[in-house]
Amino acid sequence: MIFGSGVLRSMLITLKNFFTSYFKGPEEGGIFTVEYPETRLPEKERFRNFPFLVYDRNPENLRCVACDICAKECPPKCIYIVREFDKEGRPLKRPAVFDIDFTVCMNCGICEEACPFDAIYMDHEFEIAGPERQSRLLYHKDDLLKSNEYFHKIRPTDATAIDQQRREAEEKKKAAAEAAAKAKQPD
Amino acid sequence: MEKIFSARDPSALNTETLEINFGPQHPSTHGVFRMNIVCDGETVVSLKPVMGYLHRNHEQIAENMSYAASMPYTDRLDYFNSMSNNFGYSLAVEKLANIEVPERAQYIRVIMAELTRLVNHVSVIGFLLNDLGAFFTPVLYAFREREKILDIFEEVSGARMMCNYFRFGGVKYEIQPHILQRIKEIVKKFPKFLEEFEALLSKNEILCMRCQNVGVLPKELAVSASITGPMLRASGVDYDIRKVDKYSIYGRFKFRIPLGEKGDVYDRYYVRILEMHESLKILDQALKDIPATGELVSKKMAPFLKSPRNFKPPVGEAYGRVEAPKGELGFYVVSDGTPQPWRYHVRAPSFINLTILEDMCLGHKIADVIVILGSVDIVLGEVDH
Numbered sequence: 287m288i289f290g291s292g293v294l295r296s297m298l299i300t301l302k303n304f305f306t307s308y309f310k311g312p313e314e315g316g317i318f319t320v321e322y323p324e325t326r327l328p329e330k331e332r333f334r335n336f337p338f339l340v341y342d343r344n345p346e347n348l349r350c351v352a353c354d355i356c357a358k359e360c361p362p363k364c365i366y367i368v369r370e371f372d373k374e375g376r377p378l379k380r381p382a383v384f385d386i387d388f389t390v391c392m393n394c395g396i397c398e399e400a401c402p403f404d405a406i407y408m409d410h411e412f413e414i415a416g417p418e419r420q421s422r423l424l425y426h427k428d429d430l431l432k433s434n435e436y437f438h439k440i441r442p443t444d445a446t447a448i449d450q451q452r453r454e455a456e457e458k459k460k461a462a463a464e465a466a467a468k469a470k471q472p473d
Numbered sequence: 474m475e476k477i478f479s480a481r482d483p484s485a486l487n488t489e490t491l492e493i494n495f496g497p498q499h500p501s502t503h504g505v506f507r508m509n510i511v512c513d514g515e516t517v518v519s520l521k522p523v524m525g526y527l528h529r530n531h532e533q534i535a536e537n538m539s540y541a542a543s544m545p546y547t548d549r550l551d552y553f554n555s556m557s558n559n560f561g562y563s564l565a566v567e568k569l570a571n572i573e574v575p576e577r578a579q580y581i582r583v584i585m586a587e588l589t590r591l592v593n594h595v596s597v598i599g600f601l602l603n604d605l606g607a608f609f610t611p612v613l614y615a616f617r618e619r620e621k622i623l624d625i626f627e628e629v630s631g632a633r634m635m636c637n638y639f640r641f642g643g644v645k646y647e648i649q650p651h652i653l654q655r656i657k658e659i660v661k662k663f664p665k666f667l668e669e670f671e672a673l674l675s676k677n678e679i680l681c682m683r684c685q686n687v688g689v690l691p692k693e694l695a696v697s698a699s700i701t702g703p704m705l706r707a708s709g710v711d712y713d714i715r716k717v718d719k720y721s722i723y724g725r726f727k728f729r730i731p732l733g734e735k736g737d738v739y740d741r742y743y744v745r746i747l748e749m750h751e752s753l754k755i756l757d758q759a760l761k762d763i764p765a766t767g768e769l770v771s772k773k774m775a776p777f778l779k780s781p782r783n784f785k786p787p788v789g790e791a792y793g794r795v796e797a798p799k800g801e802l803g804f805y806v807v808s809d810g811t812p813q814p815w816r817y818h819v820r821a822p823s824f825i826n827l828t829i830l831e832d833m834c835l836g837h838k839i840a841d842v843i844v845i846l847g848s849v850d851i852v853l854g855e856v857d858h
């Protein structure tokens with residue numbers, strides 16, 4: 287082989303790639319980048335980025351019961367929960383404070399996995415840049431609350447399956463309560 | 474005055490060696506890696522690697538949390554190959570607690586691990602060429618292919634690089650048939666890309682001149698320094714943990730182990746290309762044999778997915794190792810029966826492969842040091858775990 291033919295061949299391949307990048311689609315070796323803020327790629331359903339809290343119907347009706355399991359399981363310990371108390375000092379089944387420090391959260395999804403009440407899920411929101419850490423990246427309860435409809439919008443498959451599970455569990459509970467009530471009646 | 478005149482006679486020249494501090498912010502050190510190079514003219518006479526700029530206390534952190542909670546941290550060791558890091562760690566814990574992995578999960582694991590190898594090898598070759606001066610053209614050809622595989626990872630696990638996909642006794646999510654179909658397409662198209670990539674590079678005279686006989690690592694030295702992975706195989710030692718250990722289900726697949734002859738930078742580059750061909754063979758077989766349905770996580774471990782803190786392996790110790798794209802990745806876990814490991818240690822291939830850098834670089838020029846470092850294939854997240 288003549289010295290230099292390898293280089294020449296490489297250059298031909300580069301030239302070929304230069305032209306394909308203009309005239310072919312991404313599948314045939316064309317460019318696959320998009321101009322981001324104007325064009326967006328479709329989001330994958332399982333894509334996970336920062337958690338949010340789910341509520342049913344209205345924000346008062348959030349699923350979280352402040353059991354603190356997610357805060358204990360979170361590897362970098364970025365969840366902070368304080369339980370709400372009523373006037374007599376009895377604990378209520380809801381958080382008064384629910385903070386997640388997004389500068390620490392590493393999007394691992396363990397909180398979602400560990401929560402026994404289907405209350406916390408991973409979001410698709412990724413444009414969270416802001417000028418200051420405290421005001422923008424420390425998320426409080428109100429910033430984290432999102433509706434079940436939103437959950438259905440971003441992850442239809444998972445949300446439908448979870449709704450189904452919850453309905454079944456509720457029906458079971460109701461049936462059990464009725465059975466218990468019936469068992470009591472004869473006396 | 475006298476001195477200047479005598480300088481005309483080179484033998485009378487009073488020369489001194491020069492110590493150069495290379496890194497940690499140098500772009501060609503692949504991260505925050507520093508070398509103290511002493512050179513005589515342009516020739517390297519001594520090289521001391523300085524590590525630890527990215528130290529994150531990984532082992533100590535893992536000893537202070539439940540077993541499952543360090544899974545996302547293993548992603549961050551070698552952030553190019555989070556799937557194989559997950560693999561190694563889950564193997565270690567499965568050995569410790571004696572957990573069986575269901576059939577379908579085994580296949581998914583192997584498919585993911587081999588896809589990771591493709592991702593790693595294409596990008597490392599791209600970066601090696603960057604170091605050689607072929608600035609970003611080959612890298613972007615490689616990234617085009619890498620992108621397709623990362624899309625698969627995102628669809629399967631939810632994240633492109635920090636997958637956190639493996640669980641003890643299985644994997645986290647189901648993998649749908651249409652994704653398997655897409656992986657099949659990628660596997661089918663990949664050889665064409667490799668062919669083009671090889672035509673672009675393998676016979677290129679500039680690449681040959683820069684890489685052949687540079688940074689030679691003799692067989693004996695490689696073995697005595699416990700180098701592993703493609704680097705060891707480029708020196709001609711037939712050692713691949715997939716064959717030696719036959720962990721998971723690697724015993725079922727037919728594939729060869731490509732070996733180099735001299736152990737120079739060119740061999741290391743070429744062994745990686747050949748390894749990709751072998752990975753494609755494994756993927757082909759795995760995609761054919763994967764059962765259509767089946768459990769994802771073993772019955773024994775399923776309850777612990779929801780409550781990782783209740784998982785307490787019996788007292789004992791275990792060492793799980795995989796052939797990660799960079800070499801032998803091992804996790805050593807000691808349990809004292811509590812939910813947290815008593816001792817957790819990572820054998821990081823990048824770190825151990827880097828220890829031999831000085832021996833490979835002595836006598837070469839400074840420009841070659843960068844190429845040799847590129848051919849070692851390090852990721853600083855793993856070096857400084």
Ligand code: SF4
Pocket residue numbers: 349350351352353354355356357367400401402403404405406
């Ligand atoms: S989000 Fe779930 S795990 Fe966390 S405190 Fe609320 S109910 Fe408990």
Ligand code: SF4
Pocket residue numbers: 336337359360361362363364365386390391392393394395396397398
């Ligand atoms: S995603 Fe991971 S790091 Fe973030 S809050 Fe949930 S458990 Fe913690």
